[in-house]
Amino acid sequence: PNYEENRGWFHPTVLNKLVVLKGLIWEEELKVRDTLALAFFSILRDCSSLPMRKPYTYIADNVKPKPEDIVERDVLKIYLEKSKKLTAGRVAYEEQCTELMREQGISPQEFNQWLVVKKADARHLSEEISSTVDCVVTSPPYMGVTDNAGAHRLWYLWHDFGSTLQEDKMLEIGPRWKRKKQNLEQEYIEDMSKSLQQIVAVLKDGGYLCLIIGEPQRAKADILQEIVSLARKRLDLDVCRTYRRTIHKKWFAHPTGGVSVEHIAVFQRS
DNA sequence: CGGGCACCAGTCCTATGCGA
DNA sequence: TCGCATAGGACTGGTGCCCG
Structure with missing residues (x-):
């Protein structure tokens, strides 16, 4: 250590x-x-x-x-x-x-x-598994909410995970530490776009993608709409269903911000 | 059965760095 | 030196569970 x-x-x-x-x-x-x-x-x-x-x-x-x-x-x-x-x-x-x-x-x-477990950046998936996947279920980071690398800072002191905390921090999609950046939303959508392109590439024809997206109240844009229009216009994805659920703030009540709404969107590769 | 406490995809404020 | 953008630090408070 x-x-x-x-x-x-x-x-x-x-x-x-x-x-x-x-x-x-x-x-x-x-x-x-x-x-x-x-x-x-x-x-x-x-x-x-x-x-x-x-x-x-x-x-x-x-x-x-x-x-x-x-x-x-x-x-x-x-x-x-x-x-x-x-x-x-x-x-x-x-x-x-x-x-x-x-x-x-x-x-x-x-x-x-x-069962195969692989570690990879969602923005750069392996070409080996191209067109082999029936269904992808993913809950990507909510924009500007959590520092996933930083939250595990103590882990890095005890083990070599093959990369440093600083390196992993820089690679995160929509992390908390970027929450005040003016182009946070633009960066987030760009990273999500790259990830979705990779996901589409690994899906079989007719394969499904289930995406869980949080809607931070402070977000200026409608994140779900951005993702849905991206999927429709630039990727070969049809929207099957979207569900909306409100998060009951039973643990942590705040008058202003927070993540109050989550969307579950199901797409099919056409 | 009631008080204390862990839980929480929290927010708000300020120090700092940098360029003009 | 000032103003702006960002990184880092200080802190809230309701709900339900646990335990005496």
Whole structure:
């Protein structure tokens, strides 16, 4: 881990415990390592000295605790709770997979060929999978709402994900840190346009795209209309249905901004 | 059954950097 | 030095769940 930077976020005792914990997890056999590693990453925020009562977008900005605010946390307790939940989730998933294999009468080897996980920028998808996909379901970033890289800033201190936080931050579509930029909307629509072009390219003829789009109240333009007209005019997509749902602000009531409306749009490649 | 507290695709304000 | 644009920091407050 990056000790120098981590000392600004974690109590020394917490830091030592996390180092030992990570060592133990990474020695585990592959079958369980990923689940436990996910638990490890997801407890970093709670083990840090950041105040507990903060919205998650808050850590998107660089708010390192002051030295006098560094506090100790019960690493083992937090880890055990999290890993228990995630392991239960994994077991339930495995049971569903087993059931599916039995229903379909296929072997685990065949089943594994159904599932491929790849990491890629939606604006530059692989040509290998061109015209092979039946359906794409995606919830792209809402414009100017969240810094997804920054919200995981602590993860980058513990693992090399192949790119730096700064690099990933610059690649994000419509991030929170650009929320005051005058051409935010233009940039967002351009990036969404690139992504949609790539999605259309991987879809089979007649394949479907389901898009979930948030409508930030501060947005000047009608984001859904922009996307729909883009899909109609410049891409080979027909609009099948659009649903509109209002977000009930039961957790967080604000008189002005926020995301109050979400659209679910279903397109078909013509 | 009621008080406290975690939760939240939050907002608002100001320091900073840069060009004229 | 001023004005503008942006990055970063400080902070709200209602709802439901949990626990005594």
